Amino acid sequence: MSEAKRTETVITFSAAAGLGLQTAEDLAGKILSGAGFYVFSTREYMSRVRGGNNSSQFRVSTSPVRAQVDRIDWLFALSPGLHVNVTENISKSTRIVGDTTALAAEIAALGFEMVDIDLIERAKKIGGAVYASMIVAGFITGIFGFSETSADDYIAVRFGSKPEVVEKNGIAFREGHRLGLETVGGEPVLQKNTASKKSFVFMDGDTALGLAAAAAGCNYITAYPMSPGTGVFSFFARNADALDAVVEQAEDEISAINMALGASYAGARAMTTTSGGGFVLMTEGISLAGITETPVVIHLAQRPGPATGLATRTEQADLEIALHAGHGEFPRAIFAPINVESTFTVAGRAFETAWKYQTPSVILTDQYLLDTGYDVKRPVPASIRPPVVPAEAPEGYARYRFPEDGKWISPFAVPGHGPGFVSFDSHEHTEDAHITENREIRRKMVEKRLAKEHAMREEAMPHILIGPEDHHTLLVCWGSTFEPLREALAILSPDGVALAACEQLNPLPESFVRLMAKESAKIFVEGNATAQFARLVRAQTGATATDTILKYDGYPFTVDELVERVGRILEKFAKGAK
Amino acid sequence: MIETKFDYNGEISWCPGCGDFKILEALKLALSELALEPNEVVVVSGIGQAAKMPHYLRCHCVNGLHGRALPLATGVKASNPNLTVIAVGGDGDMYGEGGNHFLHAIRRNPNITNIVCNNMIYGLTKGQGSPTTPIGTHTSTQPGGVVNRPLNPLLLALSCGATFVARGSAADVDRTKELLKQAISHKGYALVDILQPCVSFNKTHSWQWLATAAKWIEGEGRDEGDISVAMSRALESDPFPLGIIYRAEPGKTFEETQAPYRSGDTTPLFARLPRYEAIERLIG
Numbered sequence: 061m062s063e064a065k066r067t068e069t070v071i072t073f074s075a076a077a078g079l080g081l082q083t084a085e086d087l088a089g090k091i092l093s094g095a096g097f098y099v100f101s102t103r104e105y106m107s108r109v110r111g112g113n114n115s116s117q118f119r120v121s122t123s124p125v126r127a128q129v130d131r132i133d134w135l136f137a138l139s140p141g142l143h144v145n146v147t148e149n150i151s152k153s154t155r156i157v158g159d160t161t162a163l164a165a166e167i168a169a170l171g172f173e174m175v176d177i178d179l180i181e182r183a184k185k186i187g188g189a190v191y192a193s194m195i196v197a198g199f200i201t202g203i204f205g206f207s208e209t210s211a212d213d214y215i216a217v218r219f220g221s222k223p224e225v226v227e228k229n230g231i232a233f234r235e236g237h238r239l240g241l242e243t244v245g246g247e248p249v250l251q252k253n254t255a256s257k258k259s260f261v262f263m264d265g266d267t268a269l270g271l272a273a274a275a276a277g278c279n280y281i282t283a284y285p286m287s288p289g290t291g292v293f294s295f296f297a298r299n300a301d302a303l304d305a306v307v308e309q310a311e312d313e314i315s316a317i318n319m320a321l322g323a324s325y326a327g328a329r330a331m332t333t334t335s336g337g338g339f340v341l342m343t344e345g346i347s348l349a350g351i352t353e354t355p356v357v358i359h360l361a362q363r364p365g366p367a368t369g370l371a372t373r374t375e376q377a378d379l380e381i382a383l384h385a386g387h388g389e390f391p392r393a394i395f396a397p398i399n400v401e402s403t404f405t406v407a408g409r410a411f412e413t414a415w416k417y418q419t420p421s422v423i424l425t426d427q428y429l430l431d432t433g434y435d436v437k438r439p440v441p442a443s444i445r446p447p448v449v450p451a452e453a454p455e456g457y458a459r460y461r462f463p464e465d466g467k468w469i470s471p472f473a474v475p476g477h478g479p480g481f482v483s484f485d486s487h488e489h490t491e492d493a494h495i496t497e498n499r500e501i502r503r504k505m506v507e508k509r510l511a512k513e514h515a516m517r518e519e520a521m522p523h524i525l526i527g528p529e530d531h532h533t534l535l536v537c538w539g540s541t542f543e544p545l546r547e548a549l550a551i552l553s554p555d556g557v558a559l560a561a562c563e564q565l566n567p568l569p570e571s572f573v574r575l576m577a578k579e580s581a582k583i584f585v586e587g588n589a590t591a592q593f594a595r596l597v598r599a600q601t602g603a604t605a606t607d608t609i610l611k612y613d614g615y616p617f618t619v620d621e622l623v624e625r626v627g628r629i630l631e632k633f634a635k636g637a638k
Numbered sequence: 639m640i641e642t643k644f645d646y647n648g649e650i651s652w653c654p655g656c657g658d659f660k661i662l663e664a665l666k667l668a669l670s671e672l673a674l675e676p677n678e679v680v681v682v683s684g685i686g687q688a689a690k691m692p693h694y695l696r697c698h699c700v701n702g703l704h705g706r707a708l709p710l711a712t713g714v715k716a717s718n719p720n721l722t723v724i725a726v727g728g729d730g731d732m733y734g735e736g737g738n739h740f741l742h743a744i745r746r747n748p749n750i751t752n753i754v755c756n757n758m759i760y761g762l763t764k765g766q767g768s769p770t771t772p773i774g775t776h777t778s779t780q781p782g783g784v785v786n787r788p789l790n791p792l793l794l795a796l797s798c799g800a801t802f803v804a805r806g807s808a809a810d811v812d813r814t815k816e817l818l819k820q821a822i823s824h825k826g827y828a829l830v831d832i833l834q835p836c837v838s839f840n841k842t843h844s845w846q847w848l849a850t851a852a853k854w855i856e857g858e859g860r861d862e863g864d865i866s867v868a869m870s871r872a873l874e875s876d877p878f879p880l881g882i883i884y885r886a887e888p889g890k891t892f893e894e895t896q897a898p899y900r901s902g903d904t905t906p907l908f909a910r911l912p913r914y915e916a917i918e919r920l921i922g
Contacts, residue, residue: 263921267920274917274920279898280716300897304898306896307897315708318702318703318709324717327718344703348702441921442914446911475677477906477908481696485700486702493699493701494693495690
């Protein structure tokens with residue numbers, strides 16, 4: 061896979077935290093995307109504010125790209141101490157750009173050569189190391205053969221109030237541009253895409269989730285900061301005025317979920333966002349949402365555990381805690397978006413389901429998905445069902461009235477809207493929300509709550525199937541594993557192999573239950589060590605995994621890795637069949 | 639007993655002679671005299687004997703989890719600032735299990751009233767030491783006597799920046815009712831810690847003890863806004879001072895600092911729709 065295809069170019073940045081490469085990445089992404097290329101970007105970082113070595117990948121293509129690959133065509137190596145996840149992917153065709161003074165020995169030891177652009181010295185001559193980022197942005201623009209004026213508008217907007225800074229950034233950009241153009245000998249690395257790409261916008265998982273929540277009417281968000289769950293919270297904090305939302309950083313996750321539940325009870329559309337460690341603190345609140353039949357959306361952004369685990373990395377190992385969090389028995393919906401577009405749709409569904417069935421919805425994402433962005437078809441906010449303004453509580457209203465035949469839920473009303481009293485009780489309760497130990501009422505209330513799950517299953521989002529209906533082998537995945545697996549399968553294009561993914565993991569859709577009943581080899585591909593989804597599927601459908609492909613080193617699956625691992629298993633199956 | 643709109647006619651499961659009856663009476667009278675309508679009032683609690691109080695009132699009853707009344711109440715108030723929100727519970731609930739929320743609710747300053755029925759013992763779980771139980775008290779789980787120092791809720795509230803801090807007594811419904819009226823009218827977080835006996839599990843702090851161990855602060859026009867005076871008062875325990883310990887300008891409430899209400903528009907969140915224009919703009 062080392063040969064660079066002419067339809068795409070892969071750029072990797074590797075630099076210490078705090079070096080400010082974000083500007084270069086943002087700007088290069090904007091210019092390339094604006095020019096008609098499809099851009100995919102993702103990043104991985106260490107749990108430290110300064111130093112270390114973080115990397116990000118830019119995949120620039122003439123057709124849509126949605127997954128991370130191993131290959132590196134251009135490596136911008138700005139800090140010594142490159143990590144193995146970068147060095148193992150350097151090949152003879154990789155152009156390594158950076159400071160010889162800082163990295164020459166290291167790169168030589170790996171057996172490669174560098175293109176020296178004397179970056180930091182150059183930046184210092186312009187006015188300070190801070191301009192290095194703009195030189196890199198210019199360099200990238202140069203190797204793609206764009207004009208040296210490509211960034212003028214961006215620079216004017218971003219630094220407009222400081223003429224000196226505008227000028228120096230302009231100089232830095234042009235200098236980088238000249239170097240880039242020289243390096244490729246005036247020959248652009250990729251031909252511009254002529255096809256129209258107008259209806260596309262660049263979006264990452266965090267933004268897609270925030271926008272979808274806002275479109276679903278989310279106007280109350282709480283969190284205790286925890287990577288990688290904080291991004292969506294910051295999105296709301298930044299845009300609180302525009303989105304007309306209450307945004308509060310709680311003293312802990314217990315408070316965060318209880319505030320969200322109080323807000324939902326009184327009529328807000330509340331969400332709380334966290335990661336695994338915070339989610340477990342919320343479990344009593346999730347149970348409270350269950351018995352009080354209070355809608356709430358909980359965003360669980362997965363990172364590797366147990367405990368503190370790998371604080372800034374990715375994993376898919378919190379499915380089972382999402383499924384079982386909270387004591388007692390009550391229904392819950394669990395959603396897991398498979399890519400950025402899906403994050404938008406699925407987050408909308410999470411709100412719709414929570415409010416329709418008055419029960420908690422969990423959105424399971426992960427660091428990789430949230431920090432990954434690419435050009436997506438412009439999402440349509442109106443495609444998400446708008447919130448329903450609750451009817452007035454009439455005189456004699458009872459919050460937990462047993463539903464009429466054919467209905468699953470009690471009418472939802474809020475306090476202060478209508479003459480009736482709207483109550484909320486964590487005990488087993490009567491229809492009007494008072495404490496009871498009556499056995500008959502207890503039985504009926506348990507059944508009332510659990511009955512909602514039947515309706516939720518009927519309405520569950522159907523699974524996605526890529527490939528033939530009459531397959532002999534099925535790859536099964538969920539969440540962010542989908543895109544690299546889809547691309548790997550497209551590359552392998554084996555006969556009779558299909559890929560199934562679920563965006564809703566609980567209740568599992570009927571369509572998926574039927575799919576699992578079909579005779580086929582089932583290979584579960586998951587970013588965890590114990591195949592949690594395979595276990596859930598076995599529990600809910602009886603189907604067992606024939607084989608698994610698992611990853612739990614803190615990094616996401618890449619396309620190349622899955623081509624190799626899936627290929628190996630398919631080969632083994634083929635041999636076994638003969 | 640005077641009838642009010644807030645009277646609940648069902649069974650009450652407190653022990654006969656419990657101080658909670660008197661606090662319930664004071665609260666109902668306070669709400670009634672403030673001319674509040676029952677459907678404008680939400681009483682929120684956690685778990686404990688005192689936390690059953692919302693069930694015994696005719697208004698919106700919110701009975702959540704142990705220790706979590708304050709976050710729950712904060713959520714209710716910021717979701718609909720037009721509601722009068724009262725968080726009620728016992729010393730174990732508010733100062734023990736909910737201790738962290740207590741500190742941060744005060745810092746956050748939601749416009750809610752926090753009533754703590756302080757009987758210096760765990761009642762619901764049958765007589766264990768609470769955060770306010772004095773050293774040496776023999777209980778079922780501290781048979782050799784409590785060794786942890788008791789928490790001083792008033793001093794703690796003052797140190798966190800509370801702008802209304804008061805202590806009432808279940809032995810004086812009238813004056814406690816007046817305190818509650820002032821607390822509910824205070825714009826911002828208000829703490830009313832109310833001393834009460836536990837007739838089943840606390841033999842030391844009886845009705846007789848309460849009659850002599852606490853004394854109302856006398857004198858009109860004294861400086862309620864002097865934090866040093868308030869802190870000294872909060873430290874007094876022989877007798878415990880009753881009345882408003884501290885009252886000052888509350889500043890902005892939590893709700894007022896939030897985007898939806900910053901302009902003064904108090905339309906509840908349930909009546910607000912998604913901001914499609916802003917969303918389209920943010921999509922880019």
